[in-house]
Ligand SMILES: [Zn+2]
């Protein structure tokens with residue numbers, strides 16, 4: 318468990334963390350998801366196959382189209398939830414409202430997915446998008462994930478140097494093309510020789526994670542492991 322600092326405790330007194338299930342919103346004692354939602358998720362995972370390489374739901378690794386272009390050093394992507402129903406709703410709530418308590422609760426649930434890697438890096442957003450949204454949802458998740466796992470969090474390493482169209486409106490090839498040239502690595506001494514955990518809110522076509530992994534691998538020569546809140550459904 319993470320010890321809270323004085324500022325954190327003070328913050329908690331002024332803005333107490335809502336003790337509700339982050340999925341069904343029922344009141345409960347603990348932070349996170351309630352036993353009923355946990356059971357429902359376990360049943361979903363049991364009844365739906367999942368690609369063991371990139372985490373896409375509803376498809377096996379052999380039939381999955383989303384990781385075909387992935388190089389060997391991009392080992393895997395693991396995600397917590399499918400992008401549907403209440404899981405999608407909670408992701409959108411987090412993405413557009415960005416409440417830190419929600420990031421903390423989500424990171425606690427995502428932490429068991431981290432089993433390899435040395436350093437945590439979020440998928441970046443452009444300065445323009447950051448100004449508009451005030452926060453990067455992937456960076457929030459990554460920060461709390463670093464706190465939960467005790468791993469190093471690397472800020473200002475992978476950066477976005479120009480704005481790109483919203484990824485959800487583009488095809489796989491268009492996504493890759495628009496991202497290449499929009500990303501850059503700074504402070505590369507922080508990552509040389511390290512295996513990287515790349516954090517994003519969602520993995521759908523796998524193009525974002527692939528493009529980020531390519532540019533990071535050029536510097537680290539290490540392996541890359543994706544951890545995302547949601548994965549798409551085939
Ligand atoms: Zn619930």
Ligand SMILES: [Zn+2]
Pocket residue numbers: 368369370371372373378381382383384
């Ligand atoms: Zn796959």
